[in-house]
Amino acid sequence: MGKIKTLSALKKIVNKLKKQNKHIVFTNGCFDILHPGHIKVLKEAKENGDILIVGLNSDSSIRKIKGKQGRPILDEKARMQILEAIEVVSYIVLFHELTPYNLIKAIRPDCLVKGEDWGKNKIVGSNLVDIIHRVKIYPKYSTSRIIDKIKHA
Numbered sequence: 001m002g003k004i005k006t007l008s009a010l011k012k013i014v015n016k017l018k019k020q021n022k023h024i025v026f027t028n029g030c031f032d033i034l035h036p037g038h039i040k041v042l043k044e045a046k047e048n049g050d051i052l053i054v055g056l057n058s059d060s061s062i063r064k065i066k067g068k069q070g071r072p073i074l075d076e077k078a079r080m081q082i083l084e085a086i087e088v089v090s091y092i093v094l095f096h097e098l099t100p101y102n103l104i105k106a107i108r109p110d111c112l113v114k115g116e117d118w119g120k121n122k123i124v125g126s127n128l129v130d131i132i133h134r135v136k137i138y139p140k141y142s143t144s145r146i147i148d149k150i151k152h153a
Contacts, residue, residue, distance in 0.1 A: 002084060003083075003084045003089060003090065003091050003092050004080050004084060004091075004092045004093075004094075005091050005092070005093055006093070007093055007095075007103065007106060010053065010091055010093050010107065011106055011107065013091065014051075014053075014107050014108070014109075017050075017051055022049075022050040022051050023048075023049035023050045023051070023110050023111065024049060024050070024051050024053065024107070024108075024109040024110050024111070025045050025046065025048045025049035025050075025051065025052050025053070025109060025110065025111045025112075025113055026045075026052075026053045026054075026055065026100075026104060026107060026109035026111070026112055026113070026125075026129075027041060027042070027045045027052070027053075027054055027055070027112070027113040027114065028054065028055030028056070028057070028095075028100040028103075029041075029054075029055075029056070029057065030056075030057045030062050030065075030066075030072060030079075031054075031056060031079050031082070031083060032062065032071065032072040032073050032074055032079060033073050033074065033146050033147070034079075034082055034083075035141045035142075035146060036141050037115070037137055037141035037142065039086075040135060040137075041113065041114075041115055041135045041137075042054070042086060042088050042089060043088055044113065044133070044135045045088070045113035045133070045135070046088035046089075046090075048111045048113060048131070048133050049110060049111055051090045051091070052088055052089055052090045052091075053090060053091045053092075053093065053107060053109065054083055054089050054091070054092045054093070055093055055094075055095050055100040055103050055104075056076065056079060056080060056083065056092055056093065056094050056095070057094075057095065058076050058094050058095065058096045059072055059075055059076045060096055061095065061096050061097060061098055064098055065098060073147065076094060080092055080094065099124040099125075100124060100125065101124050101125055104124070104125030104128050104129070105125070105128055108128065108129075109129055110129065110130060110131060111129060111130075111131040111132070111133055112125055112126060112129050112131070112132050112133070113132075113133045113134075113135060114132075114133075114134060114135070115134065115135050115137040116134040116135060116136050116137055117137055
């Protein structure tokens, strides 16, 4: 009974949770080279509800989004394993599209959480939920910055 779920399994779980009046929160990302900024988003996301679902970009979607050689640094299995160990994360679902729109549409969370670097009108799926919470980010932490720092060390 791990945290990593297929979309079909997760939809069944979410339906049961909603019948129990649980508040479902969703966030998503690549979570490649986990850093304090990621942890802040996850913790704040969980503070907004009872259940935190993390949509995780697959390796193929990250390659399309980043368009960079060598990304992701950690493969999807490793990233899922790391997220699974984080207490505030309730469930993890992998998605292969460029955006989690179809995932959000299928799950219908009560709240979406993203970093404040995402403009409120640019948050994918914002038209599908009632609540959007934007987390103040730590500007010095980003996976790209960490990679650059390692390259120049």
